[in-house]
Amino acid sequence: MNQEFIDHIKALIKNKAQSQLKDELQKLHPADIAELLNDLSYTEAKDIYRLLDNEIAADVLVEMDEDIRKDFLELLPSATIAKRFIDHMDTDDAVDLMRDLDTEKQSEILSHIDDVEQAGNIVDLLKYDEHTAGGLMATEMVKVNENLSMPECLKEMRAQAEELDEIHYVYVVDDDDRLQGVFPLKKVITSPSVSKVKHVMKKDPISVKVDTPLDEVAQIIEKYDLVALPVVDSIGRLAGIITVDDVMDEIREQAEKDYQLASGLSQDVETDDNLFKQTKARLPWLLIGMIGGMGNSILIEGFESTLTTEMSYYIPLIGGTGGNVGTQSSALVVQGLANSSLDSKETVKQVSKEAVVALVNATIISMLVYIFNFFRFGPTAIITYSVSLSLFSVVMFASIFGTLVPMTLERLKIDPAIATGPFISITNDIVGMMFYMMLTRLLS
Template sequence: MIELTKDYIDKFRNIIDQKDEVQAKELLQELHPADIAELYKEVDLKEAIFLYLLLDGEKAADVLMELDDDERHKLLKELPNEVIAKQFVDNMETDDAVDLMRELDEERQEEILSHIQDVEQAGDIVDLLKYDEDSAGGLMGTEMIVVNENWSMPRCIDEMRLQAEEVDEIYYVYVVDDDERMKGVLPLKRLITSPSVSKIKHVMKKEPIVVHVDDSVEEVVTTIEKYDLVALPVVDSIGRLVGRITIDDVMDEVREQHEREYQLASGISKDVETSDNVFMQTAARLPWLLIGMIGGLGNSVILGGFEASFASNPKMALFIPLIGGTGGNVGIQSSAIVVQGLANNTLKPDNIVSQLGKELVVSLINASIISLVVFIYNFFMLGDAGITASVSLSLFAVVLFASIFGTIVPVTLSKLKIDPALATGPFITITNDIIGMMIYMFVTSALT
């Protein structure tokens, strides 16, 4: 692995300035596609295009898929459709080609498809573009090794040799019947150890694990994780084998999903990168900041209604941060556990009531311990029985409410087809802050 130091990058820039294609090609040959993608971050767009046109087709395609979305979009915008078709799409597996095509408008898609030399590949791409990008069909590729259950071992091996030319990685050999319906999986070990006279159907593993084209990405991820698979066959509504999903595609999806959920939980409404411009970053952050501001103004209205109580007992103000902070933290903890359960399918509709019961027990224990600790502290430090009792009771009620609220909200959002990750962010914090403050004010007013 070559380290992209400042001197190394400056050396590349000098070669680009001199238009020395021979030396540039030699240096590019030494670099892994991921390193070239890193290098492109350090050069401007014209320099990147100069280097890109020097790469051979397969490496150029690999580098393109390693680039960040924004950098790839800028590069594609400057390149002719014919170059995109012949240098990139022709050298990509269908799933990567479809991901690339989805970034372009329909007019450019049609133009690029018209330049693809392999008509069968172009047809596969058109078919895959019809699927929802968040479904198994939108994630799969069509490159795979497929054999017929009635073939003999020698024929199977001959066919595998022919098909392997189109497949980068061979994880499994899939077995179908005469109607292309999925029948089983042929492990490579059985292929090697079974007698050559055996038919495939006698040595294959039957009842293979599959997903359907309309299954969600979350279902695909759960299946691969549950059964420790590196690739997963995809079938249509009548059981015909139409594609496969590999572990690298799933990991990319998981990473992107986690990034989206983390940003949602942090109060960022859109998917943004550090490289995005000021306007995009502002537009992504501002909505929840404004909602938070409204929540803060709501709190000030609530507190203003108890101005007389503060005047008669100023010590009440000391515990406002404690009430608000504790409620927000408890709510985020509860919602985070539920969101995780919904994401990995360990929390299902039939055990939601059980989860609510468990959360109630946990919150009762936590509320009891927290309120007791605060009671002991206030009893010895303040010597004010009214404040001591009101703060402890308020904390107990706030923790209970925040726990139940933090459990119910993500479940409700999920049923409404809204990303439940939204519940782990400012929404829970703001709501718990307002409700917690109301509880504290009413309890304190009643006891002091």
């Protein structure tokens, strides 16, 4: 969305050229309209919304930035939200929208929804943790009884399909609404009309429970190349479906959160957030880093008699190498834990493997520095040996520590992404300095 087009839209709004404005909006996808609204004032956005039909307006609201959408909804009457938006949304999108609002506002909106069944479904879904399959699923789907014949099945599918925008799969249930299979649409054409659904359905479909974590849901969809995944309750009754686009949105948000956490941001923050929120997100780790730096200065002061001018040349190298190695190790582990290629129960195995890799890297790095200092300071200089030995020790420690910490955090049910951030760098920096000073003193 370029600035020229945004300025053009603003000019049309200012000139009240509603006919031209409507023509421009009809050319845009709801996601593009949402992007446009992010760059408009509340008054301008309101003028745009007046020109959209209810279904497009609902789609646009779903695509809007969460913070802007929340502010926008807070200014609208509950009745308008219910009639203009919720009535034209799938339940999963409606629940996402409702989660942004406080409990009182949610109750007001629900009271204005005419469709009692839809309101009940929204209330039920709001009870689930938003980071589980139940919190993400939609209740709109096509399901048929296993005892229906082909003509009966087709009639039922047509009746249900009228209320849906898309049909990914047809799900088969028994008389108790328990999931029994998936009915491929191709079977409607190729199967004899006398056949019953249960004789031609694909039995034992892949499904997840309502309390399955979202990362596990994403892994299942990716592994089996599914477009949608059925969700069942504790006794196997079909509760809803999760589509691949919803999962990707959630995984993208989680990836952004982990990236920010690894970068030293303590909470979710955007570039357009206010100064207070950005400061609040950044300051905690900066303070921890400051404390770590002060601790390092005290450590160096304690070895003042040992520290020489030549030694000070290599302080950045020792600290930087430890931080880099630790971050590399922890990043690989966090990635492995995220995509399930690594299990937190394999801690000993992974640490042993990382120790071997570290041994090779530490040997190469320390030998290169030794050769450099051999010619720079001579074979008898203490610094020639102390820097190399310190680097070797730092690389070994940082590799093992960077592997051990995220795996331990995972077992403690703490987000391991925190291990790839300043925590690893600060720790390795202090420990690296300790190795450097102590080894130099011992060799003196």
